[in-house]
Amino acid sequence: MPAVSPSDKTFESRSPADGSVLGTYPVHGPEEVRAAVVRSRAAARRWAAAGWDGRRSALLAWKRSLARRMDEVAETVSAETGKPLHDARTEVLLVLVHLDWAARHARRVLGRRRVPSGATALGQRALLAYKPVGVVGVIGPWNYPAHTPMGSIGYALAAGNGVVFKPSELTPGVGKLLASSFADAVPPEFAELFTVVTGFGATGAALAEAGVDKVAFTGSPGTARKVAEVCARSLTPLLAECGGKDALLVGADADLEAAADAAVWGAMSNAGQTCAGVERVYAVESVHADLVQRIVRKARELKPGEAYGPLTLPAQLAVVERHMKDALAAGAHAPLGGPESLRSPFVHPVVLVGVPEDSAAMREETFGPVVAVNAVRDLDEAVERANASAYSLGATVFTGSRKEGLAVAEQLDTGSVSVGSVLGYAAVPGLPFGGAGESGYGRIHGAEGLRAFASARAITVKRFSGGTDLTSFSTSREAAARMVELGRRLHAWR
Structure with missing residues (x-):
């Protein structure tokens, strides 16, 4: 990885499974962060001169290198997050899919093209062009430390920008490996185009005010507000992805076995630490009891440590406990799990039923292997309850027909919806990803993701x-x- 000026302060990355030290990293301060931005900006000028073909070639070389080093990257992801190795390998595969798409489609999406001039300006040739914004500061999360930030890093690079990445303090090794693999794969003149700075919240704040041209942030709504305040001082644009409280809706004629399977995987995979995972299920009354039985049966078979890992952030255990205890005290019941499910660092699967809609378990992001399954009168009520959330990231719909499922999907106030599957959109690189409200604003992935890191320009040429x-x-x-x-x-x- 390109060198960043050494810092006197350091911190340790530790395994969430056993607390062992995985590595020691510098706490970079404002001067070091600004220096990284300056170096990235210089490399970005050379990157711009490489043209579409040069950038595509370099990014595809990086992608191939990451594919060959999948085990190395996945092992680092697994060690720092605690997720099983097979889950980490799947995460790296998504990195490859999105990086490949961004590299191959950047010219088509962002290349200069003609647009109609209109009758009033017949004498003008009208052109739409895009230019890189400059240097993008990316502040990444710990739950998917490779896939999620690469939704900004890969698309920003493909759009012609430099990138300075601040990974979570829980997963600095993943960030360092991504940057070093880039430097190893591309021509030397681009080595400092993508660099990493490490540290805590202060380092992220320093990046937001270090003269970058845009910030892409993933994390909690509270932290996003702090980053937005810093960006507002210099009118630096911000793209924010802040999590979700996603719902799964089940109609009376749905395939209940498939819906239960989707609910359990969506709620329990990665120990429930998925921003677009399933946290709420709304099932029509006539099938609610049957669906609950199927969900409980499938969830009971899961073994923490095999099916999913520990909570990566130890403090999250208190959030899961509070949500569960508050729901039970308010009248909900747990056909599976309960307070005994909290066995740090693991949380065993918890299924809650009859959870009051105003409880924390239904309104706040739990981020643990807990799912609430409530009965509703019909799908109209399911849509109403799903839309009542302050979050607006993703949703899942199971109905008897794809046509009905699509009709329900179009009524949901979310950035993404999967019909007949869970998180189906995550593996489609051509689709945008993002939400509204407490889920943030802006889009990554797909053509919208490329445009997010470019500035549109209108050009006319007198004919x-x-x-x-x-x-x-x-x-x-x-x-x-x-x-x-x-x-x-x-x-x-x-």
């Missing part, structure tokens, strides 16, 4: 003279008036 020029004082008022009147009549009757 010929003649007619009535409305941008010249030499045109008589009478001629200009006739032209305006002609345009008025055209639009009055079209």
Whole structure:
């Protein structure tokens, strides 16, 4: 990895499974962060000169290198998050899928193209072009420390930018490995295009005010607000992905076995530490009891440490405990699990039923292997309850037909919806990802993700003279008036 000025302060990365030390990393301060931005900006000028073909070639070389080093990257992800190695390998596969798409489609999405000039500007050739924003500061999460930040890093690089990445203090080794693998795979003149700074919240704040041209943040809504305050001082644009409280809706004629399977995987995989995972299930009354039985049966078979890992952030255990105890005290019951499920660092599966809609377990992000399954009158009520959340990231729909499922999906106020599966959109690189409200704003992935890290420019080129020029004082008022009147009549009757 390109060198960043050494810091006197350091911190340790530890295994969430057993507390062992995995590595020691510097706590970078404001001066070191600014220096990284300066170096990235210099490399970005060379990156711009490489053109679409040069950038595509370098990014695909990096992708191939990561594919060959999948085990190394996955082992680092697994060690720092605690997730099983097979889950970490799946995460790295998503990195490859998205990096490949961004590299291969950047020119098509962002390349200069003609747009219609319109009758009023027939003499002008109209062009739409995009330019890189400059240097993007990426502040990443710990739950998917490779896949999630690469949704910004890979697309920002493909759009022609430099990147300075601040990984979570829980997963600095993953960030360091991503940057070093980039430097190893691309020509030397691009080695400092993508660099990493490490530390805690203060390092992230330093990055946001270090002169970057955009910040892409993933984390809690509370932290996003702090980052937004820093960005506002310099009017630095911010893209924020802040989690979710995603719902799974089940109709009366749905395939209950498939819905139960999706609910359990969506709620329990990665120990429930998935921003677009399933935290709420709304099932029509006639099938609710049957669905609960199926969910309990499947969840009971899961073994923490094999099916999923420990809670990566130890403090999250208190959040899971509070949500569960508050729900039970408010009248919910647990057909599976309870307070005894909290066996640090693991949480065994918990299924709650009849949880009051105003409880923390239904309104706040739990981020643990806990799922609430409530009965509703019909799918209209399910949609109403799903939309009542302050979060608006993703949702899942199971109905008897794809047509009905799509109709329900279109009523949901979320950035993404999967019909008949859970998180189906995550593996489709051409689709955008992001939410609204407490889930943040902006989009990564797909064409929208590329445009998020580029600035649109309008260009006109005069093709010929003649007619009535409305941008010249030499045109008589009478001629200009006739032209305006002609345009008025055209639009009055079209």
